Amino acid sequence: VSIEKYEESTLTELPPHQWRPTDVDPALARRAERQIATWWALSMVCSVLVVVSYVSFAVGDEATYLLGQDLSHLTIGLSLTGMLLFFGIGTIQWARKLMGDHEIVEMRHSAASPPEDRAAVGQALELGIAEAGISRRPLLRNMLLGSLGLMGLPAIVLLRDLGPLPGDVLQHTIWRRGMRVVRDVIGTPIKPADLIVGDLVNAQPEPLVHVEVPRGGIEYLEGIELQKEKAKSSVLLLRMEPQDNNPGEGREDWAVDGILAYSKICTHVGCPISLNERTTHHLLCPCHQSTFDLADSGKVVFGPAGRALPQLPLMVDEEGYLVAQDDFNEPVGPSFWERNSK
Amino acid sequence: MIRLVSTAAGKLSRLRRRRWAGVAVVLVALGLTGGAYTAFSPASADETQSNAELIAEGRELYLVGCASCHGLNGEGIDTTEEGRIVGPTLVGVGAAAAHFQVGTGRMPMAQTGQQAPRKPVTYTEEEILALSAFVGSLGPGPAIPAPGDYSLDGLSEEEREEATVRGGQIFLTNCTACHNFQGAGGAMPKGGYAPKIRGVEPIHIYEAMLTGPQTMDSFSNGNLSPEDKRDVIAYLMSIQEPKSSGGFGMGGLGPVAEGLFAWLFLGLLVGFAVWIAAHSTRTTKEKVSE
Numbered sequence: 121v122s123i124e125k126y127e128e129s130t131l132t133e134l135p136p137h138q139w140r141p142t143d144v145d146p147a148l149a150r151r152a153e154r155q156i157a158t159w160w161a162l163s164m165v166c167s168v169l170v171v172v173s174y175v176s177f178a179v180g181d182e183a184t185y186l187l188g189q190d191l192s193h194l195t196i197g198l199s200l201t202g203m204l205l206f207f208g209i210g211t212i213q214w215a216r217k218l219m220g221d222h223e224i225v226e227m228r229h230s231a232a233s234p235p236e237d238r239a240a241v242g243q244a245l246e247l248g249i250a251e252a253g254i255s256r257r258p259l260l261r262n263m264l265l266g267s268l269g270l271m272g273l274p275a276i277v278l279l280r281d282l283g284p285l286p287g288d289v290l291q292h293t294i295w296r297r298g299m300r301v302v303r304d305v306i307g308t309p310i311k312p313a314d315l316i317v318g319d320l321v322n323a324q325p326e327p328l329v330h331v332e333v334p335r336g337g338i339e340y341l342e343g344i345e346l347q348k349e350k351a352k353s354s355v356l357l358l359r360m361e362p363q364d365n366n367p368g369e370g371r372e373d374w375a376v377d378g379i380l381a382y383s384k385i386c387t388h389v390g391c392p393i394s395l396n397e398r399t400t401h402h403l404l405c406p407c408h409q410s411t412f413d414l415a416d417s418g419k420v421v422f423g424p425a426g427r428a429l430p431q432l433p434l435m436v437d438e439e440g441y442l443v444a445q446d447d448f449n450e451p452v453g454p455s456f457w458e459r460n461s462k
Numbered sequence: 463m464i465r466l467v468s469t470a471a472g473k474l475s476r477l478r479r480r481r482w483a484g485v486a487v488v489l490v491a492l493g494l495t496g497g498a499y500t501a502f503s504p505a506s507a508d509e510t511q512s513n514a515e516l517i518a519e520g521r522e523l524y525l526v527g528c529a530s531c532h533g534l535n536g537e538g539i540d541t542t543e544e545g546r547i548v549g550p551t552l553v554g555v556g557a558a559a560a561h562f563q564v565g566t567g568r569m570p571m572a573q574t575g576q577q578a579p580r581k582p583v584t585y586t587e588e589e590i591l592a593l594s595a596f597v598g599s600l601g602p603g604p605a606i607p608a609p610g611d612y613s614l615d616g617l618s619e620e621e622r623e624e625a626t627v628r629g630g631q632i633f634l635t636n637c638t639a640c641h642n643f644q645g646a647g648g649a650m651p652k653g654g655y656a657p658k659i660r661g662v663e664p665i666h667i668y669e670a671m672l673t674g675p676q677t678m679d680s681f682s683n684g685n686l687s688p689e690d691k692r693d694v695i696a697y698l699m700s701i702q703e704p705k706s707s708g709g710f711g712m713g714g715l716g717p718v719a720e721g722l723f724a725w726l727f728l729g730l731l732v733g734f735a736v737w738i739a740a741h742s743t744r745t746t747k748e749k750v751s752e
Contacts, residue, residue, distance in 0.1 A: 138744040138745065138746065139744070139745055139747065139748070139749050140742065140743060140744060140745065141743055141745045141747075143745075143749055144745055144747045144748070144749050145747075188703060188706050189706050189709075190706060190707045193707050193709070194709075197709065212738060216738075216742055303686075304635045304636075305628075305631045305632050305635045306632065306690060313684065314682075314684030314685060315682065315684055315685055316680065316682045316684065316685075318674050318679060318680040318682075319674075319679065319680050319681065319682050319684070319685040320636075320679030320680075320681070320685075321685055322635050322636050358679065392639075393639070394636075394639040394640075395639045395640050395650065395656075396679055397650065397651065397654070397677040398674055398677055398678060398679045398680065399676075399677045400651075400677070402651060404650065404651050406639065406648070409651075411651060422651070
């Protein structure tokens with residue numbers, strides 16, 4: 121369809137223009153003018169109120185509160201809101217009631233170029249290829265392709281700065297044979313007799329919790345190293361009736377008197393979990409509702425997690441405190457590229 | 463005066479060799495010892511009596527209000543509904559558990575359900591103590607904590623602040639997973655929920671940690687020491703009335719609720735803008751040329 125034909129066919133169908141009340145009645149127009157001026161006056165008042173609020177109310181420890189709200193922030197926020205809102209309302213009214221009311225029709229033409237233009241471009245391209253002599257000079261063609269191709273090489277080599285590769289840090293945690301399981305934050309070691317059936321402890325390996333009196337022979341971690349280890353090594357300790365637990369194959373001696381330890385890091389995308397139900401031994405991840413049965417080797421009973429929660433084998437050291445038998449026997453947390461997903 | 467005393471002492475001294483003098487001295491000494499014992503010893507005999515009375519009174523209340531689900535002797539009734547025991551045994555749950563469940567209105571339950579909600583308390587304070595004493599007498603279990611276990615009285619201002627900060631760290635590690643970082647509560651599997659714990663009496667918070675009500679894990683005194691529990695309560699008391707720095711906090715429910723609000727509110731704004739653009743008042747009158 122040509123542009124001219126399109127214009128002819130539609131322009132005739134447009135309805136006649138209808139005026140706004142303010143266009144036909146000067147009294148209404150004057151009223152609209154007064155309304156707009158009033159909105160803008162309100163905006164001005166609010167601008168002043170922002171400054172008044174700023175200087176009138178104390179902040180920080182001396183702040184005054186009205187119905188639990190910090191009065192300074194509340195009044196500044198409300199007057200800023202009024203300042204912008206009233207200005208906006210006035211402006212919209214101005215545009216819709218008083219500014220020009222022309223209806224404008226802007227016709228669109230076809231996106232494709234006319235056939236003669238396309239033919240001309242094709243001819244120019246063919247002419248260019250012929251004059252450049254690409255097909256007659258294979259050496260130049262090959263060198264051109266080679267130099268363009270090698271431009272990608274620096275970009276790939278520069279990617280090395282994203283490294284170094286993680287190596288095997290994802291495969292292991294800090295847990296070792298004989299490392300004490302201590303209460304998170306509090307830092308005290310745990311004896312089996314401390315816990316009754318139904319107790320739950322959010323625990324850490326001993327070197328991750330700083331205590332007032334450090335124990336000799338323990339290298340306490342600091343800073344980034346501490347955080348990185350914490351993201352992998354946090355565990356959950358709980359005590360259930362030994363007969364309620366159904367240890368998996370090879371895990372018969374991983375519990376101490378019904379006390380079990382599991383990784384706290386969800387195997388789905390790695391959220392820390394500790395929403396445990398004492399009565400069902402079901403542990404729920406708050407992020408995507410994966411649910412693990414802690415009385416059944418941490419198997420997934422619901423949700424998107426693909427693997428059971430890794431279990432930390434426990435034993436008791438010569439002083440009677442709970443310690444790990446070894447590191448986890450599988451990587452903790454979510455799947456990654458090199459992980460054996462069995 | 464001194465003379466008078468010394469004269470009396472002299473008269474007494476002259477009587478000491480009389481026949482009944484030894485008997486009189488023994489009688490006076492016995493009377494003094496007995497009197498002192500009565501005055502200073504704890505009234506244990508009386509208390510035992512009143513404890514027995516309390517338990518008996520609690521048993522009367524128990525038989526009327528609780529026995530239909532928990533059995534005549536607190537042995538529980540072995541009826542299960544979807545794998546849950548409807549009336550669990552109360553032997554060994556301790557007075558603290560009963561004091562929590564009845565003191566927060568969770569027991570007696572109005573109807574069976576996924577979990578017993580907190581509701582207006584049915585019994586008076588004396589009746590709750592009697593019921594708790596009876597349940598406590600059924601078997602060994604945690605007792606009702608004393609006010610000294612959870613109150614910060616007697617600590618200096620600095621120690622209180624330290625306790626509150628420490629309690630906050632313990633709370634954020636052990637409690638927020640279910641109860642939210644402001645104690646606003648949250649959802650649990652199969653229609654259950656972790657209740658809001660702001661506005662709960664300190665004694666009930668302590669008892670909840672001690673006994674692990676319903677599906678909550680317990681934090682026995684071996685697990686979380688009484689001092690740790692006291693600190694957690696101190697923290698919770700410090701956020702009872704969270705001071706807002708302005709704006710609508712949405713109950714502190716967290717990023718999901720806030721994100722949802724932002725999307726809905728943005729959607730409303732876009733809709734409103736479209737509405738403004740699509741509507742305007744028009745008239746059928748013609749413009750009069752001036």
